[in-house]
Amino acid sequence: MPQPQLKPGWAETFGVAGSLSDPHFRALAQLIEAQVGIKLPPAKRFMLEGRLQKRVRALGLSDMGQYVDALFNADQFEDELVHLIDVVTTNKTDFFREPAHFDFVRNTAIPELMKLRGGGPQRNLKLWSAAASTGMEAYTMAIVLDDMIRAGLRADFRILGTDISNPVLRMAQKAIYDIEALTPVPEHLAKRYFLRSRDSSRAECRVVPELRSRVNFQRMNLMDTTYPVDRDVDIIFCRNVLIYFDKPTQRKVVTRLCSHLRPGGYLMVGHSESMVHNVVPGLKQIRPTIFTV
Numbered sequence: 001m002p003q004p005q006l007k008p009g010w011a012e013t014f015g016v017a018g019s020l021s022d023p024h025f026r027a028l029a030q031l032i033e034a035q036v037g038i039k040l041p042p043a044k045r046f047m048l049e050g051r052l053q054k055r056v057r058a059l060g061l062s063d064m065g066q067y068v069d070a071l072f073n074a075d076q077f078e079d080e081l082v083h084l085i086d087v088v089t090t091n092k093t094d095f096f097r098e099p100a101h102f103d104f105v106r107n108t109a110i111p112e113l114m115k116l117r118g119g120g121p122q123r124n125l126k127l128w129s130a131a132a133s134t135g136m137e138a139y140t141m142a143i144v145l146d147d148m149i150r151a152g153l154r155a156d157f158r159i160l161g162t163d164i165s166n167p168v169l170r171m172a173q174k175a176i177y178d179i180e181a182l183t184p185v186p187e188h189l190a191k192r193y194f195l196r197s198r199d200s201s202r203a204e205c206r207v208v209p210e211l212r213s214r215v216n217f218q219r220m221n222l223m224d225t226t227y228p229v230d231r232d233v234d235i236i237f238c239r240n241v242l243i244y245f246d247k248p249t250q251r252k253v254v255t256r257l258c259s260h261l262r263p264g265g266y267l268m269v270g271h272s273e274s275m276v277h278n279v280v281p282g283l284k285q286i287r288p289t290i291f292t293v
């Protein structure tokens with residue numbers, strides 16, 4: 001039986017639960033772009049409404065209009081903004097995602113960096129996962145580096161993971177994942193670097209403490225004008241986040257990231273983001289998604 005439908009314009013006029021009025025959608029889209037750099041074209045309105053429903057319910061509100069009023073209330077703004085950002089960001093990630101980058105780190109980047117600056121117990125390689133999500137990218141870097149050290153690389157390493165979203169950072173810190181997440185991890189590395197939950201009813205695993213102690217996570221917004229990060233990073237991964245930003249924002253973010261690389265350091269972007277070489281002069285492209293300074 002056909003469901004009764006609201007006539008066009010009624011939802012907007014009456015602020016029906018579950019829908020955003022035009023001015024409210026525009027206000028949220030502007031706020032999100034200014035704060036996070038993520039553009040929300042009108043086509044994303046349905047997605048935003050769907051994702052905000054949970055937040056409206058969690059706050060005990062009855063409709064989106066009340067939500068927008070609550071958000072723009074000065075007393076609650078800072079706290080609620082964090083939740084809004086979580087609602088609009090996409091956190092998809094995997095261990096060994098886009099594996100060619102990890103092959104490049106092992107076979108080219110680290111050997112070149114060692115040639116340039118020498119190795120030894122004092123040599124502390126610094127890697128940064130600049131949109132870390134739940135930490136799989138940062139832990140994959142740690143697996144590759146630790147495996148190289150076991151194979152004779154004379155260096156130590158530290159890895160920083162940053163992201164704007166608090167819930168994903170909490171997961172990254174815990175480093176507990178569903179067993180299925182290990183599918184892309186080569187079996188011998190999965191055995192060495194993950195512990196199965198002792199409780200057999202939980203199909204979970206945890207990154208071993210030796211790796212966890214070398215990886216640190218902190219909240220950081222790529223839109224900030226300065227980043228609280230060292231200026232001698234060897235390798236930065238900033239993958240699958242630039243795609244959300246417009247060209248001027250990409251240029252600013254990539255320029256700022258590169259200012260944290262040591263000479264000869266590398267920047268990796270996602271495979272759908274290879275256009276960044278057009279936006280930052282002086283960045284040398286050595287593979288479609290790999291750059292050096």
Ligand SMILES: C[S@@+](CC[C@H](N)C(=O)[O-])C[C@H]1O[C@@H](n2cnc3c(N)ncnc32)[C@H](O)[C@@H]1O
Binds near residue numbers: 038
């Ligand atoms: C699709 S995930 C990518 C994760 C990982 N880099 C990968 O490629 O597997 C994008 C991540 O970027 C984060 N993000 C979005 N906007 C951001 C911003 N302005 N500053 C920092 N992180 C942001 C999101 O919270 C999300 O965790």
